[in-house]
Amino acid sequence: MGLKQDSSEEHAKQNQDCFECWFPFYTFDNLSDPMEKWLSFGKQLPYDSGIDKQFLAAPIKSSVDKYQLVPEFLKVRGLVKQHLDSFNYFVNVGIQKIVSANDRIVSSVDPSIYIRFNSVKIGEPSIPRDGVSEKITPQLCRLSDMTVHSRKSYPKIRLEKKNVIIGRMPIMLRSCCCVLYGKDEAQLAELGDVDTGTTKKRIIIDSDKKGNINASVTSSTEERKSKTVILMEKGQMYLHLNQFVNKIPIMIVMKAMGMESDQEVVQMVGRDPRYSDLLLPSIRECAKHGVYTKQQALEHLEAKVKKSTYSGASSEKVFFLFFVRVRRDSFRAKCIYVAVMLRRMIDAYLNKDTMDDKDYVGNKRLELSGQLISLLFEDLFKSMIEEVKKRMDMNMARLSRSSRFDPLQYVHGDSISAGLERTLSTGNFNIKRFRMDRKGMTQVLARLSFIGTLGHMTRISPQFEKSRKVSGPRALQPSQWGMLCPCDTPEGEACGLVKNLALMTHVTTDEEEGPLISLCYCLGVEDLELLSGEELHTPNSFLVIFNGLILGKHQRPQRFATAMRKLRRAGKIGEFVSVFVNEKQGRVYVVPDGSGDKNCSILKTGSINKRCVYIASDGGRVCRPLVIADKGISRIKEHHMKELLDGVRTFDDFLRDGLMEYLDVNEENNALIALYEGKSTPATTHIEIEPFTILGICAGLIPFPHHNQSPRNTYQCAMGKQAMGNIAYNQLFRMDTLLYLLVYPQRPLLTTKTIELVGYDKLGAGQNATVAVMSYSGYDIEDAIVMNKSSLDRGFGRCIVLKRCSAIRQKYENNTEDRIIRPNREGDGAGRMQILDDDGIAAPGEIIRPGDIYINKETPIITRGPTVSPAGLPDRAYRPSIQTFKGPEGESCVVDKVALFNDKNNNLCIKFSIRHTRRPEVGDKFSSRHGQKGVCGTIVQQEDFPFSERGICPDLIMNPHGFPR
Amino acid sequence: MDGGLTYQRFPKVKIREMRDDVVKFELRETDASVANALRRVMIAEVPTVAIDLVEIEVNSSVLNDEFIAHRLGLIPLTSERAMSMRFSRDCDACDGDGQCEFCSVEFQLRARCHNDQTLDVTSKDLYSSDHTVVPVDFSDPNEPAEQRGIIIVKLRRGQELKLRAIARKGIGKDHAKWSPAATVTFMYEPMIRINEDLMETLSLEQKNTWVESSPTKVFDIDPVTQQVVVVDPEAYTYDDEVIKKAESMGKPGLVEIEAREDSFIFTVESTGAIKASQLVLNAIEILKQKLDAVRLSEDTVEADDQFGELGAHMRGG
Numbered sequence A: 001m002g003l004k005q006d007s008s009e010e011h012a013k014q015n016q017d018c019f020e021c022w023f024p025f026y027t028f029d030n031l032s033d034p035m036e037k038w039l040s041f042g043k044q045l046p047y048d049s050g051i052d053k054q055f056l057a058a059p060i061k062s063s064v065d066k067y068q069l070v071p072e073f074l075k076v077r078g079l080v081k082q083h084l085d086s087f088n089y090f091v092n093v094g095i096q097k098i099v100s101a102n103d104r105i106v107s108s109v110d111p112s113i114y115i116r117f118n119s120v121k122i123g124e125p126s127i128p129r130d131g132v133s134e135k136i137t138p139q140l141c142r143l144s145d146m147t148v149h150s151r152k153s154y155p156k157i158r159l160e161k162k163n164v165i166i167g168r169m170p171i172m173l174r175s176c177c178c179v180l181y182g183k184d185e186a187q188l189a190e191l192g193d194v195d196t197g198t199t200k201k202r203i204i205i206d207s208d209k210k211g212n213i214n215a216s217v218t219s220s221t222e223e224r225k226s227k228t229v230i231l232m233e234k235g236q237m238y239l240h241l242n243q244f245v246n247k248i249p250i251m252i253v254m255k256a257m258g259m260e261s262d263q264e265v266v267q268m269v270g271r272d273p274r275y276s277d278l279l280l281p282s283i284r285e286c287a288k289h290g291v292y293t294k295q296q297a298l299e300h301l302e303a304k305v306k307k308s309t310y311s312g313a314s315s316e317k318v319f320f321l322f323f324v325r326v327r328r329d330s331f332r333a334k335c336i337y338v339a340v341m342l343r344r345m346i347d348a349y350l351n352k353d354t355m356d357d358k359d360y361v362g363n364k365r366l367e368l369s370g371q372l373i374s375l376l377f378e379d380l381f382k383s384m385i386e387e388v389k390k391r392m393d394m395n396m397a398r399l400s401r402s403s404r405f406d407p408l409q410y411v412h413g414d415s416i417s418a419g420l421e422r423t424l425s426t427g428n429f430n431i432k433r434f435r436m437d438r439k440g441m442t443q444v445l446a447r448l449s450f451i452g453t454l455g456h457m458t459r460i461s462p463q464f465e466k467s468r469k470v471s472g473p474r475a476l477q478p479s480q481w482g483m484l485c486p487c488d489t490p491e492g493e494a495c496g497l498v499k500n501l502a503l504m505t506h507v508t509t510d511e512e513e514g515p516l517i518s519l520c521y522c523l524g525v526e527d528l529e530l531l532s533g534e535e536l537h538t539p540n541s542f543l544v545i546f547n548g549l550i551l552g553k554h555q556r557p558q559r560f561a562t563a564m565r566k567l568r569r570a571g572k573i574g575e576f577v578s579v580f581v582n583e584k585q586g587r588v589y590v591v592p593d594g595s596g597d598k599n600c601s602i603l604k605t606g607s608i609n610k611r612c613v614y615i616a617s618d619g620g621r622v623c624r625p626l627v628i629a630d631k632g633i634s635r636i637k638e639h640h641m642k643e644l645l646d647g648v649r650t651f652d653d654f655l656r657d658g659l660m661e662y663l664d665v666n667e668e669n670n671a672l673i674a675l676y677e678g679k680s681t682p683a684t685t686h687i688e689i690e691p692f693t694i695l696g697i698c699a700g701l702i703p704f705p706h707h708n709q710s711p712r713n714t715y716q717c718a719m720g721k722q723a724m725g726n727i728a729y730n731q732l733f734r735m736d737t738l739l740y741l742l743v744y745p746q747r748p749l750l751t752t753k754t755i756e757l758v759g760y761d762k763l764g765a766g767q768n769a770t771v772a773v774m775s776y777s778g779y780d781i782e783d784a785i786v787m788n789k790s791s792l793d794r795g796f797g798r799c800i801v802l803k804r805c806s807a808i809r810q811k812y813e814n815n816t817e818d819r820i821i822r823p824n825r826e827g828d829g830a831g832r833m834q835i836l837d838d839d840g841i842a843a844p845g846e847i848i849r850p851g852d853i854y855i856n857k858e859t860p861i862i863t864r865g866p867t868v869s870p871a872g873l874p875d876r877a878y879r880p881s882i883q884t885f886k887g888p889e890g891e892s893c894v895v896d897k898v899a900l901f902n903d904k905n906n907n908l909c910i911k912f913s914i915r916h917t918r919r920p921e922v923g924d925k926f927s928s929r930h931g932q933k934g935v936c937g938t939i940v941q942q943e944d945f946p947f948s949e950r951g952i953c954p955d956l957i958m959n960p961h962g963f964p965r
Numbered sequence B: 001m002d003g004g005l006t007y008q009r010f011p012k013v014k015i016r017e018m019r020d021d022v023v024k025f026e027l028r029e030t031d032a033s034v035a036n037a038l039r040r041v042m043i044a045e046v047p048t049v050a051i052d053l054v055e056i057e058v059n060s061s062v063l064n065d066e067f068i069a070h071r072l073g074l075i076p077l078t079s080e081r082a083m084s085m086r087f088s089r090d091c092d093a094c095d096g097d098g099q100c101e102f103c104s105v106e107f108q109l110r111a112r113c114h115n116d117q118t119l120d121v122t123s124k125d126l127y128s129s130d131h132t133v134v135p136v137d138f139s140d141p142n143e144p145a146e147q148r149g150i151i152i153v154k155l156r157r158g159q160e161l162k163l164r165a166i167a168r169k170g171i172g173k174d175h176a177k178w179s180p181a182a183t184v185t186f187m188y189e190p191m192i193r194i195n196e197d198l199m200e201t202l203s204l205e206q207k208n209t210w211v212e213s214s215p216t217k218v219f220d221i222d223p224v225t226q227q228v229v230v231v232d233p234e235a236y237t238y239d240d241e242v243i244k245k246a247e248s249m250g251k252p253g254l255v256e257i258e259a260r261e262d263s264f265i266f267t268v269e270s271t272g273a274i275k276a277s278q279l280v281l282n283a284i285e286i287l288k289q290k291l292d293a294v295r296l297s298e299d300t301v302e303a304d305d306q307f308g309e310l311g312a313h314m315r316g317g
């Protein structure tokens, strides 16, 4: 509620102008366990039973009730654990890696002087105040508009060994560095910060990235990132790299890497004459340039290299595809990679069907906050190193080693701290080093409703612009089953592009690659280096691709995959490592490059995938847990569930004991998943835990979604977030700009399992309403509703609106300061100062009217120039700068609370929370839980309302014409 | 008056049940307009006393001032005296200030929690300046004394609530808190006639399914004669389920149900502010006053010609 009727465009703002009412009047024949009924859908009935009501009504007993696993999963992983996981990974591992990779600052004047970063540590969250650092809690930060920071300190050697603070880091709430980490709810309550689920100040959008590392054109290591594109233009193939001015014919590149013989290249790509036909123009082109030897090729490349600051870089140092490691100056691995890319490209050219589905979820990676912050940090850290180095050299040249020299003085973290803060607050990630320029990467977490907050944290936003009028990426993708919610997507331009995670989805973080690679070799993967071009494509061998990198090939792929999976189930390798055997013919996708020229298309090796085994351990993949079945028989038995209920067994134990495992989208293609144990066949490899986990948080709140028209579920997902009610357990202590709370929120009469899981029954929104479905008064056309005045008198739909006003006691450069003075109790303006206390600040509990002064502040007239002592300043040196309350006329508002604190610049800041209790009015929006919204058309006296023989009088009347058919 | 047709009727009332909080009676030989007028007056125009003004001195509870004030307003207060009290707006004694003894009652509430157990502040903590106007006591005298009144707020250790409240006379039309009626409803008396001959053509099983098709227990089967009998005609909610069922069974006309449009069964439940029986009487009294007001107004006399017999009737014909 909130807006008047004139704000007709309701979805324009996600205003809190709606609240839910439930329909207790719908009757269902089996209320005891409605979900059970849903689950039992599709269950086969014995044919000869006739129609036995009793039998139909009885809940069908699933062989093992695995429901309990869901709350257990959420206990372990949490609803938004993916953000925390990724941030924790960055803090614990990522940051150290970045620092280790760039650990030296060596003076170019005197190479014997260098600074080495030994290790990096993130300290406890603190805040410097008057030179002392204080530990802080999120509640305090929220009050003072600050971000939780933590220091990073680096102990180092060489010169003295000491801790140097290199910067301050914003900390994600509830992450392992946060004070809230590891505290139970009771403790959290003491800290003044509990929300079931989690809290976070800012959230970084997960954007999915196409043409990812695994698929191969963009690659990255700790040192650098690059994008390699091979494109086909007028039948010829070129390599496109940023280091080069123009496109380079592919054959020249091959020659530069030592493949002087054209025959060898052709062999590597494949001996099929069609392949060589297509390669011919490229070979010819190469000859046209007069390039025949490695030396000539290198010279050719040298000429094309962009004039860069790194002078003297020879073409041999030009990196591309550089995740492929160059061992002992051998470019063979790279050659093979290029050859495989070429082969896929030609395949795609020859046969359009082999193109990849670019909306396939398995090819997408979600970028989580930790990854983005780590990128940002890396950039800032490198900039800092350069800066330090420059200054060190400059000073060393000047000082001519006369005085004692301490290079550490140049190391300070201002640039890192400021950079992190600026980027996070503006959301503009502009990282030149990685050619990344994205806007709106951070969003302020919506705090208008509990569900809105949760929904926001599971949202996935696409990277590319939303204006594209394509339907492909917007359509429901079969591969998103169980990973992304099929219902929850906004209406309008972002429809289908912005998605939400399903209930049990987990997003992976990076995992150590080294051990996995060596493990693969141990399990019989033949090294690429040892293979000839010819052998590469022998029919019954499979390429083994690890995170997009060709490791080699394997003769018995199934055996290899089974071995890997066994190891994973035994917990020997990470639980999120995915093993996927692709036996299909090659699939590659070609994306038009926008020029409209059909022949000019950029190849994105969606996956180099013809007959391959993929091993993936990279971050950003979506995966979900499933029960493992042996020949269709679930590994989870009754006794396991009993142990779980008794608390002897945890979710992790299920994973450890190999009863369950995580599957990502790719690996799902190798599995046959049964919805219920009863539906499994001998070929079944996995069984779903609970069918309702296909839905996300918002869609899970809808009762009986399968009885709704499909778009209604989508509408409800958008609308459920606007429902008024409770926001968080700390709602009464919060000082948000705007907060809507329901006076009497209720638990819905009909709950779903998801409602219980997310705690919506504890932090609910909405009320149960008695609804009559009939036409009444004519003020109910077009989805308008008629409301009972007596119900409103009794508190139905009543809400509390909390608005914030703030004032700062500013300090000025001439040492003067604003002052807050005692109000005059008599004379002019005394009436407007009634609500002020003697300290000149409005008192909590006072009724505040429009025009009332809430802070009696005065500002010095002269604020610049020479320093003045503030104490000696006479009264006439100040001019009044009172702040008056500007609220709507006729509303009675009350000063709810007043908070005083010091802000970042150590100025006294005063925040006022102004409360207004409001009852529903004509024009307020109401909705049911099924995407059925309506505005209040009129309010009618109870005696004019219809009543039943039993004396029941409804709270509101809905027009039957408003029901969707 | 003259020898013409008179529309005057003499409704009959038969009381079926009478308790302090519930009255059930039959109103016969009148029409829906009268029954409905009575219902409307009971809900919206019978005056009671309810807290209307709250001055909060201390409130360190979790609920805010308006919240508590709203809750206080909804507490029913015994209002036998309400009929004779004055409305604050036309009270001469206090010039409409609404704080004098003729038009208001003052309440005090002081509560503070001193120990770790949460303290329930209830309507019993409200101290009235007038012993005739006190919060309604719902507790059963047979139940232990722990059974306290209507809860206002819960206090934790150290929290305090201190306030002064003024209760005034008002009517439900202005705010639901002044309505003395919890439920006022009436229904037409149903007349149910079973076509016995047709019923006999049904098997026992069919009879059973037919009886069960009614959502409320209106019919039953006599265990001895195995005949369908009407056990409680008033349980019928005019839902037509049995009629539809009969049609679907291929026996239309199995039962005939009619509403007697001149007989009403009233159920009146009171909030406790006044006795249910008093509520009915007060409603009749107010209805009379309203009619008097119409009759006495000069407009009515002038409009005599216009209204014809109705005007004469109202003047006491």
Ligand SMILES: [Zn+2]
Binding pocket: B088, B091, B092, B093, B094, B095, B096, B097, B098, B099, B100, B101, B102, B103, B104
């Ligand atoms: Zn008075």
